Amino acid sequence: MDVVEDPHPEQFGAVRLQNEIPYEDMTDEQKWRVEHAKLHAKHKGHEQMHMEMFLILVVTLIVAQIALVQWKKRHFKSYQLCTLLGMWLIPVFVCVQRQWWRFLVTWVLYSSFSTFIWYKATRPQISGTTPRFVYKWFLFLHKLSYVLGIGGYLLIMFTLLGMNLIFGLRANVTMDAGLLLLFYGLYYGVLGRDMAHICTDRMACKIGYYTQEGLPKKVLEADVCAVCGNHLDAENSEGESEATYRLSCSHVFHEFCIRGWCVVGKQQTCPYCKEKVDLKRMFKNPWEKPHLFFGQLLDWIRYLVAWQPLIVTFVQGVNKVFGLE
Numbered sequence: 001m002d003v004v005e006d007p008h009p010e011q012f013g014a015v016r017l018q019n020e021i022p023y024e025d026m027t028d029e030q031k032w033r034v035e036h037a038k039l040h041a042k043h044k045g046h047e048q049m050h051m052e053m054f055l056i057l058v059v060t061l062i063v064a065q066i067a068l069v070q071w072k073k074r075h076f077k078s079y080q081l082c083t084l085l086g087m088w089l090i091p092v093f094v095c096v097q098r099q100w101w102r103f104l105v106t107w108v109l110y111s112s113f114s115t116f117i118w119y120k121a122t123r124p125q126i127s128g129t130t131p132r133f134v135y136k137w138f139l140f141l142h143k144l145s146y147v148l149g150i151g152g153y154l155l156i157m158f159t160l161l162g163m164n165l166i167f168g169l170r171a172n173v174t175m176d177a178g179l180l181l182l183f184y185g186l187y188y189g190v191l192g193r194d195m196a197h198i199c200t201d202r203m204a205c206k207i208g209y210y211t212q213e214g215l216p217k218k219v220l221e222a223d224v225c226a227v228c229g230n231h232l233d234a235e236n237s238e239g240e241s242e243a244t245y246r247l248s249c250s251h252v253f254h255e256f257c258i259r260g261w262c263v264v265g266k267q268q269t270c271p272y273c274k275e276k277v278d279l280k281r282m283f284k285n286p287w288e289k290p291h292l293f294f295g296q297l298l299d300w301i302r303y304l305v306a307w308q309p310l311i312v313t314f315v316q317g318v319n320k321v322f323g324l325e
Helices: 028-042 047-074 076-098 101-121 130-160 163-167 171-207 255-264 289-321
Strands: 003-005 015-017 244-246 252-254
Touching: 047 076, 047 289, 076 101, 076 171, 076 289, 101 130, 101 171, 130 163, 130 171, 130 255, 163 171, 171 289, 244 255, 252 255
Parallel strands: none
Antiparallel strands: 003 015, 244 252
């Protein structure tokens, strides 16, 4: 096989084979390998520089984590609002730049429904059916995100175990589908959970049986649910009497309302007296506990989605200032 010198030495590769495949005719995988080799050649001998970049990243992550924890502890409301805005807007900017229109369509649908729900929950006068309507939406969103997350995880494991070959499916197709479902489940689960928390606080304060600080505006009667403000013996939309649940503080609520308050709204205190709620005691059925664990997982994902991109962007800016590549 004859070898000829490359007339363009500034390009990647000092020699070129006569039967080499043109770049435009390569597959996506071959193009990725070529770009990867170029990247290695470009950064050859930069070990010390890379160590400095790594140290900057580690120090920034530690400082940012401490700052976020203190912010959340001292000024929770502002932290919650900034986190929600970051999670809502940052992925949209990324998707617009990369032209990921499928995500943008789902984001517009979610934002439209959630904005309407937020509007209903923040009216000066709240009807007795509004809390239940709001909880139903966010509980549905919570369960949907749970199903999408579990489905995506199972599809990823399905691919890693090689079971996609049984059905003649390519590994990259099933893996991409699994990661996509997992992302949608986690992202909209976190976003819906934060929105539910804000709407829950607003509705409860409007009804009058709950205040963030101090004493409630109203005295809770024995036959009234402090979450929705309706009587405990009231019938639901199907004409059936609703089940009730008594907390350890002896206050009684509609079972649906208190579950929405604790799981979807992230509230772990009694809506009236603020006594700590034992969630493990409330969820005795083992089939219901995964929803509780999934809610805790969403709290961990929030940091990765809202703050991690900002931290990485800051680190890239620092590296650029110091001329590190």
